[in-house]
Amino acid sequence: MQTELDLKQAYAAARPASQAAFQRAQRVLAGGAGHDLRFARPMPLYIARAKGSRKWDLDGHEYIDFLMGNGALLLGHAAPEVVAAIQEALAHGTHFGNDHLPQIEWAEQIRRLMPSAERIRFVNSGTEATHLALRVARACTGRTRILRFAGHFHGWHDGVVHGFQPPFEADGSTGVPAGVRTESILIADGDLNRVEHALATDDDIAGILIEPSGGSWGRQPLDPQFLHGLREITARRNRLLIFDEVITGFRYSPGGAQELYGVRPDLTCLAKIVAGGMPGGALAGRADLMAAFELTGVTHHDRFERVAHQGTFNAAPLSVAAGLATLRRIASGEPTRQADSAAAHLRERWEEVLERHGVAGYVYGVSSTFHVYFETDPRRLDAASTRSDLYTVDPARLKGMPGELVATYQRALRSFGADNMSCTGGVLSAAHTAEDIDRSTEIFEATVLHLRDAGVVKPMPD
Numbered sequence: 146m147q148t149e150l151d152l153k154q155a156y157a158a159a160r161p162a163s164q165a166a167f168q169r170a171q172r173v174l175a176g177g178a179g180h181d182l183r184f185a186r187p188m189p190l191y192i193a194r195a196k197g198s199r200k201w202d203l204d205g206h207e208y209i210d211f212l213m214g215n216g217a218l219l220l221g222h223a224a225p226e227v228v229a230a231i232q233e234a235l236a237h238g239t240h241f242g243n244d245h246l247p248q249i250e251w252a253e254q255i256r257r258l259m260p261s262a263e264r265i266r267f268v269n270s271g272t273e274a275t276h277l278a279l280r281v282a283r284a285c286t287g288r289t290r291i292l293r294f295a296g297h298f299h300g301w302h303d304g305v306v307h308g309f310q311p312p313f314e315a316d317g318s319t320g321v322p323a324g325v326r327t328e329s330i331l332i333a334d335g336d337l338n339r340v341e342h343a344l345a346t347d348d349d350i351a352g353i354l355i356e357p358s359g360g361s362w363g364r365q366p367l368d369p370q371f372l373h374g375l376r377e378i379t380a381r382r383n384r385l386l387i388f389d390e391v392i393t394g395f396r397y398s399p400g401g402a403q404e405l406y407g408v409r410p411d412l413t414c415l416a417k418i419v420a421g422g423m424p425g426g427a428l429a430g431r432a433d434l435m436a437a438f439e440l441t442g443v444t445h446h447d448r449f450e451r452v453a454h455q456g457t458f459n460a461a462p463l464s465v466a467a468g469l470a471t472l473r474r475i476a477s478g479e480p481t482r483q484a485d486s487a488a489a490h491l492r493e494r495w496e497e498v499l500e501r502h503g504v505a506g507y508v509y510g511v512s513s514t515f516h517v518y519f520e521t522d523p524r525r526l527d528a529a530s531t532r533s534d535l536y537t538v539d540p541a542r543l544k545g546m547p548g549e550l551v552a553t554y555q556r557a558l559r560s561f562g563a564d565n566m567s568c569t570g571g572v573l574s575a576a577h578t579a580e581d582i583d584r585s586t587e588i589f590e591a592t593v594l595h596l597r598d599a600g601v602v603k604p605m606p607d
């Protein structure tokens with residue numbers, strides 16, 4: 146039996162180049178990594194190249210990839226048409242600082258897929274998209290506060306950095322002025338009465354910002370009826386409904402979660418897939434709201450009565466090229482069907498692994514996503530007689546798996562040959578094959594057995 150210490154040591158020993166990179170990184174990178182979630186012990190993963198569903202680290206180890214560029218890749222790594230489009234654009238220059246025709250084609254393509262995107266303003270990331278959405282919502286309603294849901298993630302700017310990880314009421318980061326917190330009202334999702342009450346008792350709420358998948362790309366499952374209810378309440382009370390489709394956009398369906406669930410928001414935040422694996426994002430929405438950007442030539446209006454927005458790299462040519470090539474292929478519906486079917490297959494096979502080994506937990510997810518939840522609370526285990534008794538939608542539970550369990554899971558998964566997206570979940574792409582599912586099921590099984598032997602997951606009660 147391989148102990149956790151054995152695994153950790155073997156993992157590090159097999160990755161000398163990665164160890165050396167980590168030594169260098171700690172001397173020059175703040176926090177030792179480029180993103181909070183990339184940091185890992187004994188060292189982060191250092192990737193040298195990626196293709197299709199796979200990627201390879203500095204030491205030559207191959208991984209089946211369920212991170213897929215933080216969810217930005219639905220066609221897989223280095224999809225030939227995306228690479229070709231970038232190469233073609235590259236030959237014409239990387240950045241003009243001027244507008245260009247492909248930007249308009251990109252916007253037209255987005256609108257074809259997502260009819261609520263009547264007008265579009267390009268930005269550089271999901272964080273920028275939600276930041277701009279809040280500004281437009283406030284500008285258009287004359288109201289200040291935003292209703293948000295505990296556990297939903299909207300990027301790292303001051304206005305949204307708190308509230309996505311438990312304890313949800315606590316600060317999300319140091320360095321954020323205390324007053325900013327009060328500009329968001331944070332409530333639990335799933336209960337329309339609570340939403341109705343919040344809007345009825347606070348006239349200063351401009352709109353509602355939500356991940357339509359449920360918090361953290363569906364790690365907290367959400368009944369789509371809740372979205373329909375939000376649409377009805379916000380329309381009746383004249384507040385805005387803002388979907389953060391940074392992950393779900395063009396993944397949940399070619400028209401995003403709004404198409405899958407049949408709910409049309411007022412504003413939509415986009416990033417990741419929209420830019421085909423290059424940096425990019427967009428705020429899209431109702432023409433009358435997006436008119437807040439319009440320059441009229443009247444000095445007072447243009448200086449004081451509109452939403453200001455700049456950005457050196459908005460709709461930069463290489464991002465436009467990658468985004469357009471990606472969305473054109475997604476428009477056929479085929480990539481979504483392939484990725485969804487691969488993910489459904491994976492969820493089924495991984496669930497069987499938990500069942501076969503009697504481990505307390507379950508696998509769930511929508512579209513091309515999956516999440517694994519391990520139950521470790523003895524009280525809940527005592528009360529459970531079947532696997533479905535473990536099921537929970539409580540965000541504090543779903544996001545409250547012990548840190549040691551999550552770190553061990555991630556390390557074991559990598560050491561056996563797969564990488565996930567965050568915590569214990571991942572996303573698939575059209576490049577994932579049946580063979581990837583077979584192989585990843587073996588990897589998941591080895592991981593689960595390791596966790597069981599390490600004592601960090603619990604058996605299902607008899």
Ligand SMILES: Cc1ncc(COP(=O)(O)O)c(C=O)c1O
Pocket residue numbers: 215269270271272273275298299300301356362389390391392416417
């Ligand atoms: C739902 C959601 N919104 C916003 C963001 C922030 O996007 P970015 O990392 O591009 O700033 C993310 C990032 O993962 C996200 O998942």
